[in-house]
Structures are given as C-alpha cells and as structure tokens.
Amino acid sequence: MNTPRTAAAPDARPSTGAVTAPSAPPARPRRGLSRRGRRRAVTVLHRFLLVVALLYFVAPFLWMVVYSVFPAGNLQRENPDLDPGALTLSSYRRLLGQSSFLQPMLNSAVVGLLTTLICLALGSVAAYGLARLRFRGKQVLLLAMMSTQAIPVIVLAVPLFIVIRTLGLFDTPAALVITYTAFILPLVVWMMVGFFEDIPVSLEKAARIDGCGRWQILWRIAAPLAAPGLAATGVFAFITAWSDFFLAKILTASNATTLPVKTASFQGLFANDYTSAATAGVITTLPVMLLALAAQRWIVRGLTEGAVKG
Amino acid sequence: MAHHSQHTQSSHSLPSRRSALALGGGLVAAAGLTACSGGGTASSTSATPLAPTSSAGGSIRILDDNTNKIFGSGVVARFEKDTGIKVEKYEQANFNDLHDRLATLFSAQDSSYDVVMTWAAWSAEFGRAGWLQPLSQSAVPAGVLPAALDAVSYGGTVYGLPKFASAQTMFWNKDLFEKAGLAPDTAPATWDDFVSAAKELTGGGVYGYAADLGNTDGAYQNFLRVLLLNGGTMYDSANKPVFNSDKGVDALDRLVKLLRTDKVMSPSSLQITNSSDLNTLFANGKAAIVFNWPAQYPVAVAKGALGKAAVGSGILPGIAVRSASIDGSEGFAINNYSKNKAAALKWLQYVTTAAVQKQMVQEEGWFPVTSSLLQDKTVTSELPIVSTYLQESRYQIKRFGAPWYSDVVQQLSTGITKAMLGQTTPKKALDAAADQASTIIAKYK
Numbered sequence: 001m002n003t004p005r006t007a008a009a010p011d012a013r014p015s016t017g018a019v020t021a022p023s024a025p026p027a028r029p030r031r032g033l034s035r036r037g038r039r040r041a042v043t044v045l046h047r048f049l050l051v052v053a054l055l056y057f058v059a060p061f062l063w064m065v066v067y068s069v070f071p072a073g074n075l076q077r078e079n080p081d082l083d084p085g086a087l088t089l090s091s092y093r094r095l096l097g098q099s100s101f102l103q104p105m106l107n108s109a110v111v112g113l114l115t116t117l118i119c120l121a122l123g124s125v126a127a128y129g130l131a132r133l134r135f136r137g138k139q140v141l142l143l144a145m146m147s148t149q150a151i152p153v154i155v156l157a158v159p160l161f162i163v164i165r166t167l168g169l170f171d172t173p174a175a176l177v178i179t180y181t182a183f184i185l186p187l188v189v190w191m192m193v194g195f196f197e198d199i200p201v202s203l204e205k206a207a208r209i210d211g212c213g214r215w216q217i218l219w220r221i222a223a224p225l226a227a228p229g230l231a232a233t234g235v236f237a238f239i240t241a242w243s244d245f246f247l248a249k250i251l252t253a254s255n256a257t258t259l260p261v262k263t264a265s266f267q268g269l270f271a272n273d274y275t276s277a278a279t280a281g282v283i284t285t286l287p288v289m290l291l292a293l294a295a296q297r298w299i300v301r302g303l304t305e306g307a308v309k310g
Numbered sequence: 311m312a313h314h315s316q317h318t319q320s321s322h323s324l325p326s327r328r329s330a331l332a333l334g335g336g337l338v339a340a341a342g343l344t345a346c347s348g349g350g351t352a353s354s355t356s357a358t359p360l361a362p363t364s365s366a367g368g369s370i371r372i373l374d375d376n377t378n379k380i381f382g383s384g385v386v387a388r389f390e391k392d393t394g395i396k397v398e399k400y401e402q403a404n405f406n407d408l409h410d411r412l413a414t415l416f417s418a419q420d421s422s423y424d425v426v427m428t429w430a431a432w433s434a435e436f437g438r439a440g441w442l443q444p445l446s447q448s449a450v451p452a453g454v455l456p457a458a459l460d461a462v463s464y465g466g467t468v469y470g471l472p473k474f475a476s477a478q479t480m481f482w483n484k485d486l487f488e489k490a491g492l493a494p495d496t497a498p499a500t501w502d503d504f505v506s507a508a509k510e511l512t513g514g515g516v517y518g519y520a521a522d523l524g525n526t527d528g529a530y531q532n533f534l535r536v537l538l539l540n541g542g543t544m545y546d547s548a549n550k551p552v553f554n555s556d557k558g559v560d561a562l563d564r565l566v567k568l569l570r571t572d573k574v575m576s577p578s579s580l581q582i583t584n585s586s587d588l589n590t591l592f593a594n595g596k597a598a599i600v601f602n603w604p605a606q607y608p609v610a611v612a613k614g615a616l617g618k619a620a621v622g623s624g625i626l627p628g629i630a631v632r633s634a635s636i637d638g639s640e641g642f643a644i645n646n647y648s649k650n651k652a653a654a655l656k657w658l659q660y661v662t663t664a665a666v667q668k669q670m671v672q673e674e675g676w677f678p679v680t681s682s683l684l685q686d687k688t689v690t691s692e693l694p695i696v697s698t699y700l701q702e703s704r705y706q707i708k709r710f711g712a713p714w715y716s717d718v719v720q721q722l723s724t725g726i727t728k729a730m731l732g733q734t735t736p737k738k739a740l741d742a743a744a745d746q747a748s749t750i751i752a753k754y755k
Contacts, residue, residue: 158417249407265404272584
C-alpha cells in the first residue's frame, strides 16, 4: 500500500475525541552506549579476548620460529637483537641436508601414515559393526576398549619392549606402527562409532533393497557419508603417532628414531643446541599444522556431526 | 659434569617415572613374559664380584651417553686390536633419554648391551636393583681417584670403573679483577673473600658471580656445593636427610643473599639450565666468577673468548672448611645380564689406561681417573686446570648418588628455587624438602 506518511511523531496516535491516558513523556536521551554501540563494544571485546587467547597459544610456537631463524647469539642476551638483517634459514638448510635428520623425518612420516591407514581401515570396519550390529556385550566391548586408554603408557613400557624384542622388531618402524595402532585403534573405533550411528539407517535399507551386501553398504554408502568423520579421526591418529616421544624412545635405538626423539637429542648434557632444537621443532610441527588446515572443513564438520546424535 | 635433569617438576601425587618403570618391571614378572623372551635375555645374574681373567675374548656391545667422542673415533678400534675382543656395537645415546632406556632394558633382563654408561645416581639405583655386575677390588686399577670410583659405586660395592673424572672448580676473569682493583692472580680463599670480590666486580652490565640454577639438578648442585663448603652433608649414616641442619640453612641463606641481598649473582642464573650457557656467559665476560665443570676452561680460552692469560682457576672458597666440591665423574658398568662379562671388564679397564686417559685430557678436557696421571707433566701442560683438580682432590668431593637421587633432588630443588625467589625462607624450604625426602627414602628400606 502506498498510504502517504504523515509528518506526525512516531508515537502520535489518531485522536478519537475520547479521554485518553496522557501520552508518554518525550524520550530522554539514553545514558551510555546505544544498542548498536553496545553490540560493537561486545564485538571488540570478543575480538580482543580472541587475540589474547590466540597469542597465548601461538606465542610459544612463534618464539620457536624466531629461535630457528635468528642466530642464537642474537637471542641469548639481556635484550634480544631481532634485527631483520640477521634473519637466516641456514639451520633449516643444515638440518635438511643431513641424513641423520632426514632419516628420522622419513621414519616419522612412514610410521604416522601407516598407523593412520591401518587404524582407519580396521577402525572403520569395527566401528561400523558396533554401530549397526546388535549383539550381547556390545557396550561392555566398547568400554573395555576404552579402558586400555586408562593404563599409563609408562607402565606398559617394559612388557611392550619384551614383546617387540621377542618379535625381532626392536628399532624398526614396524615396532612403532604395531604399538601405535594398538593404542590408537580403540580411540578411532570409539570416535567412528558415533559417526556411523549418525547415518540414517533408511539409506542403508534402501541400498539393501537394491541388492547391496554388508560390505558394499559399508564401502559405498556408509564410508563416503562418514568421510568427514574419517578425516577428523585420521588427522587425530596421525598427530598422535607423529608426535609420540616416549614409546619411540623406548622401542628404537638408532635406525628407527623418529623426529620427536631426534629433536630432543639437541638438548644435550653439556650443551643445548637451541637453534637446531627450534628448527627441528618447527619442522615437526609444520606437517601437523598444514594437515589440520587442509582438513579443517572436514574436521569441524566431522567433529560436530559426531558430537550431536540425532 | 652437570647431570641436568630436564624433567619438569611434577605433582607430588603422581608416580615418578622411576617408580612407574619399576611397576612395569613388576608387571613383567607377574605376567611371566620373561619366560618367553628370546635371545636377548640372560638366564641368571651374578652377585659375586667379578675379577679379571686372562682368557677374556669374544665380542661386546657398548651403550654410552654422547659426552665423549674419542671412543667412537679411535679408542674402540685400538681396543679391538690390542685385546682381540670385537666391539660389535658402540652406540651413543642422548644422556637425557638414557635412564629410561636402561631401566627398560634391565627390567626386561635384556643382554643386548654388555657395557653401559653410568654415574653416581645410576650406579646407586641400578646397582642396588641388582642390574649391574659388582666388581672385585682386583678389577680396580691402582690409583683410581676415590671421588671418581665413588661415582661407579654404591653402598661399598664397586659396580664399574670411571671413564673420566670431573669436579667443579672456581674460574675467574683476571682482566675484570684487575679492572676492579683486585689482585688478578689471587683467588678468593674464603666465602667472605669471594662475596666481597663479587661486590667489587659487579657493575656496568657485569655480575660478580653467575650460576646455573635454572633446572632441577642445577639448583641441587648449587646448594650442595655451598652445603659441602659449609661442612654440611646430605644424609647421616642411617640415610636420614640432614641437609636442613643449621649448616644447610646457612648454606642456602648464603646462596639466596648472593642474589637478593648482595645482588652480585646474575639474575639470569635462575634461567640458566645448562652449564654450557654458564660457560658462554663467563667466556663473554658477563660474569667475573663462576664455579663450573672442567668444560668451562676450553670455552673460556678459545679464540675470540677471554684467552689463557685472562682465565684464573682455583679451588672453591670455603666457609667452614677450606674447600670442597661436587663430583661429576662418569664411568662404564657391566650389565648383570651380559653373556660376556670377562670381555666387558677388559673394556672397563682399557678405558682407564694411561693412553686412553691422556687422549681424554687432550681431546676433550676431562680430568684423568688415576692419581699418577693427575701429576703427569704432559697432562698438566695440556690442561692446566688439572693441577687445580689435584688440589681440590685433597678435600671432599661428593655427589651423594643414591637410588632415590632423582626424586629427592626434584623435591629439594623446588624448595631451593622458592627460597631463591623469596617465596619462602631457606629454613622452611629445607625443612619441607627434608620431610618429603624422608618419605621418599623410607620407600627404599
């Protein structure tokens, strides 16, 4: 409707001639911030807190980066000299040119990837079974799997060492893959069960009507739908295997040493090679960060899907 | 040697790594897993002291820390040639990782290594556990220094032989002494002399004194040194902690005063976690006096640093006694599950020979392990601070290695750090640490 607007005040009402209650007193100017101003202040506060939180988490990493690109002499003084002219990547060139550093990198990559692949393959099958099949003791089985996580790894160090040695696998990447799989698989199963349970059963019923068997349903229907969950779980499995220090220290000597153990070795008894340690730290952290960034969309989707059960 | 524990201080209620590993070992026994372990295990151990035999042969495997380079770069080859014993493996591992690796190997009754590196705390811990082979007196070469032998012994039993000797001595910057109007060639003989010299030397960005109090073992070492200089001791004859005696409280009080009252100790001392950083601080002329390990000397006299003429070295200044120091010797011991102990003993003895020890002095700057070599002219000319160690060896040099070393040191260092920061008094800090130490030690009885 194109009714012409009057010039009346917004609260002006048409007069009916009847006695009416006195109109509200004219609005007084508000003290303090308007609603818009308040909203803006809250936004600024949120962002400020976000920056503080971000700095809190990122500062140690940034300082590690600084240590890796500045000569130690510039930093180990009362007032660190952060002259950009002193920036250098020489420690990266040096470490990445040494086979004694590249081998642990390769070991970590092989161990991390193999562990992740095995955990995802076995874990998704087991999780699907637990999510879809009905059998006695299902909950007990799930709880039993998680109970293994309650045992401190350090207590298992000696038995693990004996088993690995007996198998002739001491100081081999296989020793770490087997051990990490044993520790990570229950968690992968636990996480994946939630993702599979979120997939509507009707889709699988439809697939069954179309002639799909259990395996086909798993690989053609359930697994693709649970892809965000698989990504989130895979990143988790990889990070856990990639960053382990204690078991790698106990189960390897020189051939299968991994990056965290190699990084720690720069901290010696009589001398700390801070630059090498920081450089190795950055190199160790980067793949994890890149992986997390690349899979961020899937991780967030996967985690939220797994968290809320419909 | 600065055995710096890199562990962070954990909550009291949590089991220590040591006790957890021991528990792990217990689980192994309970599970009977050892019965099915393969060729890496030995069937029995021996408590009978091992004596040298002339028929030693075969092969050995050695697990060392990464302190020394001479073994891998020549000594092993010469040993093989001289004795006919093959060294199948000489492996070096980071010191900070070695304890857990050794504890795991021993708990699993593993015989992968015949010879392992040891020092005061491990000789006590692993020796008491029955994991190291006791040696007979006839296996100990003549003239081995008592302090160095103490580092490979526990409770009167010798578990190994030292590979080098080490103790802390005093280093001072003669140029800074001269600049401050002090006699550059005269070392402070008493604690009071040291404090007054440090006061004169402090100023213009230079501190009279600096220390490495920044980690667990560093804090302990700095306190222990003053405790010994004050005539105190860590434990009585029944292993009751007595470091909180009047002498102990006075010792910590003196340490605190250096930092907080006299302000002659570099504040960076609380952040220095490694003796190498202390080496650098002194070599850069930022600290006039340090009490440090022998490795300080080559760093200080290196090209671009202070130079030989500017570095003074002397025994530590006493409080109640003329001097004393803390020991940092390292050695080798024989795995009690080894299948070739006779050959392993040959290696231990070979390392103490004059040729190897002289090489150690010349190439790495550690002190020799026998008294005759301490007075050898080639040795003293190569490493002038050896004569300082010879003087120091007339006084008490201790480390108080014990099976409970790490746990007690962790508690004690927490108290020391709090006292240094002014968060508590030296007496309260030491009393609390002594109570905790008593509880820890009681578990070992």
